[in-house]
Amino acid sequence: MIVLSLIILLLAIILVAAVFAKKDFTVKRELIIDSSRQEVFDYIRFLKNHQTFSKWTTKEASKKTETRGIDGTIGFVQPWNNYKEKAGIGELEIKRMVEGLEIVIEHRYFKPVRGMGNTLIATETAPQDQTKVRWEYHGVSKYPINLLTAVMDMDRLVGTDLEKCLIKLKSVLEGTYSK
Numbered sequence: 001m002i003v004l005s006l007i008i009l010l011l012a013i014i015l016v017a018a019v020f021a022k023k024d025f026t027v028k029r030e031l032i033i034d035s036s037r038q039e040v041f042d043y044i045r046f047l048k049n050h051q052t053f054s055k056w057t058t059k060e061a062s063k064k065t066e067t068r069g070i071d072g073t074i075g076f077v078q079p080w081n082n083y084k085e086k087a088g089i090g091e092l093e094i095k096r097m098v099e100g101l102e103i104v105i106e107h108r109y110f111k112p113v114r115g116m117g118n119t120l121i122a123t124e125t126a127p128q129d130q131t132k133v134r135w136e137y138h139g140v141s142k143y144p145i146n147l148l149t150a151v152m153d154m155d156r157l158v159g160t161d162l163e164k165c166l167i168k169l170k171s172v173l174e175g176t177y178s179k
Helices: 002-020 037-044 047-052 146-151 154-173
Strands: 024-033 077-082 088-098 102-111 115-126 130-140
Touching: 024 154, 037 047, 037 115, 037 130, 037 154, 047 154, 130 154
Parallel strands: none
Antiparallel strands: 024 130, 077 088, 088 102, 102 115, 115 130
């Protein structure tokens, strides 16, 4: 009986802590690419191109999905369904775009856990016809899952993946990528 009471008390403490835990997080990474800003933007604006550099969309690259809208334009939706390889089920939608400068993509997760997030990929002209690419991911976790994201080092977990994606994007755009 004492063990059961302690388990219930511990569970209650965890659930109360989740009420006060942050529900969102933001991770940012940036990298310089030896290509013009317009060339980089013209590549990242198309979600089909993300299959060449994004860890998350490459998992779904072989899966056939019905897209909605015109790729590279606001409102384009690219669903994914790859539950077996742990990518889950969800969709991406281009929500906002500033021509030549930035794109905002909304992530809607349906399985295994419902949730939302947003990606901002921004380009900025750098010296010597280079481009600084900034990738930000803003995630939102609902109660009580927010307690997990509050105690996990999301900057390290997600940031490491963002760095790998940016390095791969750099190699693709600079012509040094090999499979």
